[in-house]
Amino acid sequence: AGLEPTGEDLAARLDAYLSANFPQVGMPGAAVAVVDADGVRYLATLGDCPGADAPFVVGSLSKSFTAVAVMQLVEQGTVDLDAPAARYAQGYDVPDEVTVRSLLNQTSGFGSRDSLSEAADGRLGDTFGSFSYANANYDLLGRVVEGASGDPYARYLDEHVLGPLGMTASTADPVRAETLGMAPGHRDWFGLHLADGFRHAQGDDAWGGPASGYVASSVQDMAGYLRMYLNGGAADGGGRVLSADSVRRMFLDRVPDPEGDTYYGMGWTSFNWDDGELVLSHDGQVENYVASMCLLPERGIGVVVLADANDNAGGNSRFFDLVSGVVTAAVGGVPAPVDAQWTALWRQRTDVLYACAVLVCAAPLLLVRRWPRRLASA
Structure with missing residues (x-):
C-alpha cells in the first residue's frame, strides 16, 4: 500500500492495458473508473459508451445500495437488524426466523432461483442459517425499506442515498432511467451483441427487481458512490450518508460462504489476498449488462467497471478477467492479458x-x- 501508480503513470498503464485487452472482451462498450478518497484517479469510456454520465444497469451491485438504505433506517432506530423482516414488509408470508440481518447476509433460506412471490411461501428453506445467494433476499429488503420509511423504494433511494451523493445519473426507477441517456444494453444472439430493446419484467413475480439487481448508474456516479465508503460514509460535499460505524459493519458483519474462502454481508463479497489484505467486491450480471466493483480499504482505492452487454457464452468471463487486470494495474502490478x-x-x-x-x-x-x-x- 502507498506505492500505487497515480496521475500520468496510472493513466499510461491503464490506457495501454485497455487498448490491448478491451477488444478481446468482445463487448460493445464499457466504462472504467479508479478512485481514492479524494477524487478520481482514472476514468475512461470505451466503445459505444455515450459518456461518463451514461447510466448502465449495474446488476447485483444494486444490493449494496439497498444495504445502505437499510443501515440508514437502522441508524434512525426505525429498523432492528434482528427483528423479523415481516414486521416491516407486511403482507409477505415469511417466517419470523427470517430477520432483516439474515436477508442482508443471505442466510434466510430463500432459493437461488426463486422470485420474491415464490420465496415468501411461509416456509423456512433448506439452507436457512447458512449463506445461499438469492435475489429474493434483497427484493424483500426493498419492501422492508418501503414499509419502514413509508416511501417507494426508488423514491427513498433518490432522496436519501443517490441525491445526497450527487448521483444525478442514477435511479432505481426503470422509467426514469430511460430518460437519462442509458448506455444501450445488448443481448448475445449467436455471438452478435444486439441492442434489441429488452426490458426486464417488474413486480414480485420477476426474478430480481430494483433492490436486488436493477439500479441504473453511470461510471461517474459509481465513482462517487465508492468514495463514500472510502470516506467512512461521507459524501464529497461533507454531508453524511452513513456513520463510519455503519460502513464498518457493512464490511465486517458477514458470514462465510461454505463453498469457498469468501464471506458475504450487506451487499459485499469479501476475502483476503495472500498477504492478508482485505478486499471487498461485487459482480453484477443482468440480461443486457455486466458490472463489477472493488474496494481496497487499506489502500484507500476503489475500482468500478461497467459494460453494456451480457454474454454467458464466454464474454462475461472475459469481462471479469478485464476487471481483474484493471485492479492489478491500479495497485501497481502487471495485469495478465485477457485470453x-x-x-x-x-x-x-x-x-x-x-x-x-x-x-x-x-x-x-x-x-x-x-x-x-x-x-x-x-
Missing part, C-alpha cells in the same frame, strides 16, 4: 448446440410436410 481463445471455443460449441436444438425442433415440422405427399402417392 479470448478458450472462450472462442466455448462460443463455437454453444452455437453448435443451439443449431442442433433448432434442427431437432424443426425436424418434425419438415416431416409433417412430407407425409401428405407420401399418402397421396400410396
Whole structure:
C-alpha cells in the first residue's frame, strides 16, 4: 500500500492495458473508473459508451445500495437488524426466523432461483442459517425499506442515498432511467451483441427487481458512490450518508460462504489476498449488462467497471478477467492479458448446440410436410 501508480503513470498503464485487452472482451462498450478518497484517479469510456454520465444497469451491485438504505433506517432506530423482516414488509408470508440481518447476509433460506412471490411461501428453506445467494433476499429488503420509511423504494433511494451523493445519473426507477441517456444494453444472439430493446419484467413475480439487481448508474456516479465508503460514509460535499460505524459493519458483519474462502454481508463479497489484505467486491450480471466493483480499504482505492452487454457464452468471463487486470494495474502490478481463445471455443460449441436444438425442433415440422405427399402417392 502507498506505492500505487497515480496521475500520468496510472493513466499510461491503464490506457495501454485497455487498448490491448478491451477488444478481446468482445463487448460493445464499457466504462472504467479508479478512485481514492479524494477524487478520481482514472476514468475512461470505451466503445459505444455515450459518456461518463451514461447510466448502465449495474446488476447485483444494486444490493449494496439497498444495504445502505437499510443501515440508514437502522441508524434512525426505525429498523432492528434482528427483528423479523415481516414486521416491516407486511403482507409477505415469511417466517419470523427470517430477520432483516439474515436477508442482508443471505442466510434466510430463500432459493437461488426463486422470485420474491415464490420465496415468501411461509416456509423456512433448506439452507436457512447458512449463506445461499438469492435475489429474493434483497427484493424483500426493498419492501422492508418501503414499509419502514413509508416511501417507494426508488423514491427513498433518490432522496436519501443517490441525491445526497450527487448521483444525478442514477435511479432505481426503470422509467426514469430511460430518460437519462442509458448506455444501450445488448443481448448475445449467436455471438452478435444486439441492442434489441429488452426490458426486464417488474413486480414480485420477476426474478430480481430494483433492490436486488436493477439500479441504473453511470461510471461517474459509481465513482462517487465508492468514495463514500472510502470516506467512512461521507459524501464529497461533507454531508453524511452513513456513520463510519455503519460502513464498518457493512464490511465486517458477514458470514462465510461454505463453498469457498469468501464471506458475504450487506451487499459485499469479501476475502483476503495472500498477504492478508482485505478486499471487498461485487459482480453484477443482468440480461443486457455486466458490472463489477472493488474496494481496497487499506489502500484507500476503489475500482468500478461497467459494460453494456451480457454474454454467458464466454464474454462475461472475459469481462471479469478485464476487471481483474484493471485492479492489478491500479495497485501497481502487471495485469495478465485477457485470453479470448478458450472462450472462442466455448462460443463455437454453444452455437453448435443451439443449431442442433433448432434442427431437432424443426425436424418434425419438415416431416409433417412430407407425409401428405407420401399418402397421396400410396
